[in-house]
Amino acid sequence: MPAMHIFDGLLGYQIRRLSLVVMADLADALAPLSLRPAEASVLFAIEANSGLTQSELGRMLGIKRANMAPLIAGLESRAAITRDAVDGRSQALHLTEEGKALHARALAVTQAHEERCFGSLANGERLRLARELNQLWACRGESVDEG
């Protein structure tokens, strides 16, 4: 096996490789629900913040309006969410009963996935690492949609 140590100290490289492995695992786990990772994150965010708008959701998840539109349309066409006009231009998002059931299944799948990918870390270690990673991006400008 060739020497890899060039990338050993490159944090950006390690983060990218890990992200690929982890997201592939999650995508596989969600596939039986016909859900993609981005769609699952939308379900989680709506469940926890019922009534928020598409724009708020996008800012929360770092997804641009232009990319949020088809995501939401897809979930609505599956009757997982509803849109209630609140403003004439804004629409409040809610989970339907089917949406809640789907959310519950996605949550279970996601927790099993976390266990599969990070089970080698103790609970305290996991939380510490999550916070450490969070600080490295959450402090950023976070524009997301100023175009």
Next chain:
Amino acid sequence: MPAMHIFDGLLGYQIRRLSLVVMADLADALAPLSLRPAEASVLFAIEANSGLTQSELGRMLGIKRANMAPLIAGLESRAAITRDAVDGRSQALHLTEEGKALHARALAVTQAHEERCFGSLANGERLRLARELNQLWACRGESVDEG
């Protein structure tokens, strides 16, 4: 700002968000060299392992043969690398003089990028984190190309 704490403990989510921010920074930094992150990683790997083949390179970087082909073709058409037949089917990869110069510039850009993204961590912390992340994916099966 809506409550985000749903994702606070989800390591997969934190890794993905961080990866996006970090890779966007690297892509911007490499753009003036007309290099994409994947191409830069190829330059780094060839520089450190001169003479390796495309397949070896792919296994090292987790890039499939099918996706490696156009990457290598692009770098060769820019005269950054050469291919010397070694086998009739395998080809040894080397950096040209232009390729070495490009590698040097890419390395400087990447180091500045690491400093920009992870400068808030002490050197020891950075290495510890890099090793922690590495362990979470490097232990995996690592098939990459058994199809």
Next chain:
DNA sequence: TATTGTTATACTCTATAACTATA
């Protein structure tokens, strides 16, 4: 038979720009 490299193609997610409608 297994491996190397190539081509074609599809998918996920992101990004930008332009547009309508509303506040």
Next chain:
DNA sequence: TATAGTTATAGAGTATAACAATA
């Protein structure tokens, strides 16, 4: 003027399948 939502389009990276040539 600024915001909400939509559409169209392009880009980077990944994945699979099939193929030719070689070992």
